[in-house]
Amino acid sequence: MRAADPHACDRAPSRPQVLSPRSRGREVGGTLAGMELSLLGPSGVFSSADAARLGLDRHALSRLCRAGSLLRLSRGWFVVVSGKLPTGEELHRLTATALGRQFRARALLSHHSLLLCRGLPTYRADLATVHLTSGVDGAVELPDGGRRRRSVTARRPGLVIHRPVAGIRLQARDPRDLRPAAIPVAHAIVQAGLLGGPESALVPADAALRQGLTTPDRLSRAAAVFGKHTGIGPVRSALAHADGRHESPGESRTAFLLRLLGFSLEPQFVVAVEGRSYRADFRIVGTRVLVEFDGAAKYSDAGSGVLFEEKRREDALRRAGWVLVRLVWADLAHPDRVRDRILAALALAA
Numbered sequence: 001m002r003a004a005d006p007h008a009c010d011r012a013p014s015r016p017q018v019l020s021p022r023s024r025g026r027e028v029g030g031t032l033a034g035m036e037l038s039l040l041g042p043s044g045v046f047s048s049a050d051a052a053r054l055g056l057d058r059h060a061l062s063r064l065c066r067a068g069s070l071l072r073l074s075r076g077w078f079v080v081v082s083g084k085l086p087t088g089e090e091l092h093r094l095t096a097t098a099l100g101r102q103f104r105a106r107a108l109l110s111h112h113s114l115l116l117c118r119g120l121p122t123y124r125a126d127l128a129t130v131h132l133t134s135g136v137d138g139a140v141e142l143p144d145g146g147r148r149r150r151s152v153t154a155r156r157p158g159l160v161i162h163r164p165v166a167g168i169r170l171q172a173r174d175p176r177d178l179r180p181a182a183i184p185v186a187h188a189i190v191q192a193g194l195l196g197g198p199e200s201a202l203v204p205a206d207a208a209l210r211q212g213l214t215t216p217d218r219l220s221r222a223a224a225v226f227g228k229h230t231g232i233g234p235v236r237s238a239l240a241h242a243d244g245r246h247e248s249p250g251e252s253r254t255a256f257l258l259r260l261l262g263f264s265l266e267p268q269f270v271v272a273v274e275g276r277s278y279r280a281d282f283r284i285v286g287t288r289v290l291v292e293f294d295g296a297a298k299y300s301d302a303g304s305g306v307l308f309e310e311k312r313r314e315d316a317l318r319r320a321g322w323v324l325v326r327l328v329w330a331d332l333a334h335p336d337r338v339r340d341r342i343l344a345a346l347a348l349a350a
Contacts, residue, residue: 037070037080041178044080045073045097073098074158092127093117099130099159100180106152107132107161108170108181111195114188115204118213121249123203124196131191132161133183135170162191166225186214186222190239194231198238199256206252209244216242243267250293251281253332258282258291261339265291273320278313280324284342288349290317291325291342323349 036054040046051061061078064070070078071085077098079086086094096113108114111131112122134152154161168183183191185208193201208214223236241259245267246252258265269283269290280290317324323345331338
């Protein structure tokens, strides 16, 4: 039996109650300061029961919410607010922490909720819904020796608790450890792919490999665990090409698309020209065609010196006979356009 990973996120479903931010961060009505409240749970996430130990009842919590010192994440769960109200991925992480604690005797953080809590990138993740996986057996022994199935799943707006995964069960933990339990990262990557498609698995898989949070063998074994699930074939196929050398979600998606189009790639290919070494995101294997993915943020804060250096690099590569193809996010939505550009580059480099 494989032990569940106890180290869930320390930060990430119902929609939160967003209230006025006035007086945020101050004491309200003589209650405890935000710093003391933040000690009640990981990342300042705590329950009304936690607050009751410090003498705060629901009326005091409501006053703090109205003052903007607290944000209600889910029924009976709050987070201390410092600065701007959390939104997007950060709000999801906090809500996942709250619900992971609420159901800690029954379920583990999983799917993209666990990936976001670990700081991994996601693709096509539904940030409005926290996903957990049951960590208890779904059968009950009856006095006559029989077995009765019991419901270990749940589905409501903002929360899904999935059926147990083979080999993953909740383990006994120190009651002082308030962090939610978590499914292994490799399993969560496969689960994300089953929800959102192969790219939803590949994007976090590449990042997890790069950060040392998983290995190719763990990914392969996790995919085998979900071998009978609908949609596992494309996910398994994509994960066979997971590569920690891909340095961004854009590179992961570019590699996925180029492989689908039939091109073989060498990631992070180093070219030496005019006494200097340049590294391209990809080379089309056996050719003098280089492919670069340019995210929107790459040049947003770049000064003229950076842009000039990039142009000098590109000119040097062209003088040495290399053909460079640059792709951006919008190109990835038009595979035919990408194919035509790569084929034109191959013809030019021949």
